[in-house]
Amino acid sequence: MTEIVATNETILVVGGGISGMTAALEAAETGKQVVLVEKRPYLGGRTTQLYKYFPKLCFPTCGLEINQRRARMNPNLTLLTLAEVTRIDGTPGNYQATVRLHPRYVNENCTACGDCATVVNTEFADEFNYGLSQRKGAYLPYRMAQPQRYVIDPRIIGTPEAEQAKAACQYNAIDLDMTPQEITFPCGAIVWATGWQPYDAAKIQPYGYDRIANVVTSVEFERMADPNGPFGGQLVRPSDGKPAKKVAFIQCAGSRDRNHLLHCSRICCMASLKQATYVADAYQDAADIRIFYIDIRAIDRFEDFYNKVSAIPQVKFIKSKPASVTVDKDGNPIVNGVDTEGYHRYAEPFDLVVLAVGMEPAVPKDAFPVPIVVNRAGFIEAAPENGGVFAAGGASDALDVNRAVQHATGAALRAVQVVNRVRGVGV
Amino acid sequence: MGDLNQAMIEKYRTSFLKEVEANVEEGEWVKMCMQCGVCSGSCPLGKFWNHPPQEIFMMIRAGKREEVLTSDAMWMCTSCYNCVVRCPREVPITHIMHGLAHYAKRLGLTPKNQPTAEFAQRFWNNLLKKGRVNELKLGVSLYFMNGIGPGVKTAIKMAPVGIGMQRTQRMSAMELFGGHAIKDLKGFHAIMQKAQELEALRIAQYSVAPRPTA
Ligand SMILES: Cc1cc2nc3c(=O)[nH]c(=O)nc-3n(C[C@H](O)[C@H](O)[C@H](O)COP(=O)(O)OP(=O)(O)OC[C@H]3O[C@@H](n4cnc5c(N)ncnc54)[C@H](O)[C@@H]3O)c2cc1C
Ligand code: SF4
Numbered sequence A: 001m002t003e004i005v006a007t008n009e010t011i012l013v014v015g016g017g018i019s020g021m022t023a024a025l026e027a028a029e030t031g032k033q034v035v036l037v038e039k040r041p042y043l044g045g046r047t048t049q050l051y052k053y054f055p056k057l058c059f060p061t062c063g064l065e066i067n068q069r070r071a072r073m074n075p076n077l078t079l080l081t082l083a084e085v086t087r088i089d090g091t092p093g094n095y096q097a098t099v100r101l102h103p104r105y106v107n108e109n110c111t112a113c114g115d116c117a118t119v120v121n122t123e124f125a126d127e128f129n130y131g132l133s134q135r136k137g138a139y140l141p142y143r144m145a146q147p148q149r150y151v152i153d154p155r156i157i158g159t160p161e162a163e164q165a166k167a168a169c170q171y172n173a174i175d176l177d178m179t180p181q182e183i184t185f186p187c188g189a190i191v192w193a194t195g196w197q198p199y200d201a202a203k204i205q206p207y208g209y210d211r212i213a214n215v216v217t218s219v220e221f222e223r224m225a226d227p228n229g230p231f232g233g234q235l236v237r238p239s240d241g242k243p244a245k246k247v248a249f250i251q252c253a254g255s256r257d258r259n260h261l262l263h264c265s266r267i268c269c270m271a272s273l274k275q276a277t278y279v280a281d282a283y284q285d286a287a288d289i290r291i292f293y294i295d296i297r298a299i300d301r302f303e304d305f306y307n308k309v310s311a312i313p314q315v316k317f318i319k320s321k322p323a324s325v326t327v328d329k330d331g332n333p334i335v336n337g338v339d340t341e342g343y344h345r346y347a348e349p350f351d352l353v354v355l356a357v358g359m360e361p362a363v364p365k366d367a368f369p370v371p372i373v374v375n376r377a378g379f380i381e382a383a384p385e386n387g388g389v390f391a392a393g394g395a396s397d398a399l400d401v402n403r404a405v406q407h408a409t410g411a412a413l414r415a416v417q418v419v420n421r422v423r424g425v426g427v
Numbered sequence B: 001m002g003d004l005n006q007a008m009i010e011k012y013r014t015s016f017l018k019e020v021e022a023n024v025e026e027g028e029w030v031k032m033c034m035q036c037g038v039c040s041g042s043c044p045l046g047k048f049w050n051h052p053p054q055e056i057f058m059m060i061r062a063g064k065r066e067e068v069l070t071s072d073a074m075w076m077c078t079s080c081y082n083c084v085v086r087c088p089r090e091v092p093i094t095h096i097m098h099g100l101a102h103y104a105k106r107l108g109l110t111p112k113n114q115p116t117a118e119f120a121q122r123f124w125n126n127l128l129k130k131g132r133v134n135e136l137k138l139g140v141s142l143y144f145m146n147g148i149g150p151g152v153k154t155a156i157k158m159a160p161v162g163i164g165m166q167r168t169q170r171m172s173a174m175e176l177f178g179g180h181a182i183k184d185l186k187g188f189h190a191i192m193q194k195a196q197e198l199e200a201l202r203i204a205q206y207s208v209a210p211r212p213t214a
């Protein structure tokens, strides 16, 4: 049984992406007790699945590593992975949280040696790569996963493979008798940092994501570009492995559209500008990159990045929201539309089409276990009615990492103020 | 008709957009267009037009009154609704196109020999007579729309279809002489008279003040 030592001065953080980690660490480093609840088997959320960060084009691994180390070193932080908050009762300064813990079937003895995986053959779609590759039923979710511990997929539990995995482990780390648990503990304030998810591209029917192999989403493209990703970092087409040199980026795929998401997702313009550099770097002069857009929203200081990418001769901008994507007999996706600067009709074949999908809240409007005020897009509002519950990062808006982290720090401060009131210090 | 055109030019001297909003069905939606281009690319007939819808909406805002109202664009719309289902702003594009066509006709600005306009007029006149469409008469009158020569050619080409329809009793050659009417023809004419009065009233109202937007 997992024991949580908590009081109503404890801060609960829900979601362990970059925002949740930041809020948890900022609060823990002021001396507060923090419980961090993460649904995945590891920390970091969606930033772990990015290849590079705009605007500096550095690797997310370095920022993640710093935060992982902060998390490991801090005695005030209790981390619960494979966990979900199912219920919250009470009032600010006096909440009771109920958390459901899913079994990992691997305990803290695990050294991540990987012996268990060598004897398991059953494979499943790798969620870390958005299903572009397979992983085994005993797996480390990704190279830098924190905690650095293997997971046994519940789908092999009860099969001989699970027993073989257990037998293969020299450290007695595999415990097949683990069961789901529910725990309840007090807390004074809550930071809600459950982040975002990509809009379901299949719903944008004319773009053919569900029909055309060489139409992919921007989140998949991040994985494709990563040397640790499904294609070893080679920018190739999913259908036949041919180089993807001529690439179309379609902006606002699902965003700013009354048939889909009403809001501008704010990140996707920058993401496509960044991804254009992946193609230009990979294929140099042979690269041919076209960005189809309504208008490019590189907000405030990101204008510099826009200028930098526009100066790359292989990158062209076409002011037009394409009407449809079709496919020719060789599997080449064809982008069809009319441009806005001259009303020229085009039907242009590409090696690959990347849909810059919108960001929507990961938790649907009515799925919060606590009353919370959300805006029409489902992002959490900074409303007094939310009491001692504060949104952080992507759960509050479509934010880039820099803004998400700033926002999370603010949320941590608000939570600290609530638990300080419980203690009787401050206002 | 020409006078109405002149009056409208005077009235909306400063803004063709306002004129469209006040006089064209669903015209108040034109300003919602964000010029993304999806409608133009989605139109199956787009490449045959002078101006795709996106361009028409921009021209309205740019005050290109003459060019818009005399364009053949809105007459080419087949009401497939492809643009309407895809428009990210939910602009009722098809309705606006028909609204523009209707308005251009009221002002007497329909392009000369515009086949869609011509067809619509013939269809209407045909229907008004007997309360139902006389397909034989409508068909024949369309064949001869562009003169005797082309008419005879088309009639010969279409003859097997006509004979087939006769044989299966889908059409009768007797329809050429008068043709049968609906039961209460007088009643029908009274209804149409009333409808036209109401429509005239509605148009008069439009032209005074813009309709409130939803
Ligand atoms: C294609 C693309 C490229 C991008 N590239 C960049 C870039 O280069 N630079 C940049 O600054 N930003 C980039 N972003 C934005 C960046 O991904 C976000 O800013 C960042 O992920 C926000 O972090 P977060 O912690 O708020 O949310 P998330 O990363 O979504 O983390 C939320 C965490 O909460 C967990 N969670 C969800 N629901 C629950 C629940 N019910 N219970 C418990 N846990 C839960 C999730 O498992 C996840 O770990 C990009 C976005 C896209 C779409
Ligand atoms: S950031 Fe760009 S691509 Fe994304 S919704 Fe906004 S305008 Fe469209």
Ligand code: SF4
Pocket: B032, B033, B034, B035, B036, B037, B038, B039, B040, B053, B054, B057, B086, B087, B088, B089, B090, B091, B093
């Ligand atoms: S699809 Fe809608 S918003 Fe886009 S150009 Fe056409 S009318 Fe305007």
